[in-house]
Amino acid sequence: MTIDELAHEYMSQYKVLCAKMDGLRPLLCVYSGEDLLLLRRKIKIYYDMACDCKRIASLLTGYYDGEEEYD
Secondary structure, eight states: OOHHHHHHHHHHHHHHHHHHHHHHGGGGGTOOHHHHHHHHHHHHHHHHHHHHHHHHHHHHHTTTTTGGGGO
8 A cells, every 4th residue: 555545545534534523413403411412522533533534644645745855
């Protein structure tokens, strides 16, 4: 697997996590009490994971940029 393929995998996972969050957000208006707390926690975990995936994909995409300068 190349670095570009790995970056693509991370971006794919970012999109999957965003879709999961989009599916859960409407439930914020429906749930209450302990269920709402658990739902918010789940969305926050997905959000953190999505941010990490996007950040890593960005780092991997630009991994070889500027390398020619040092050769």
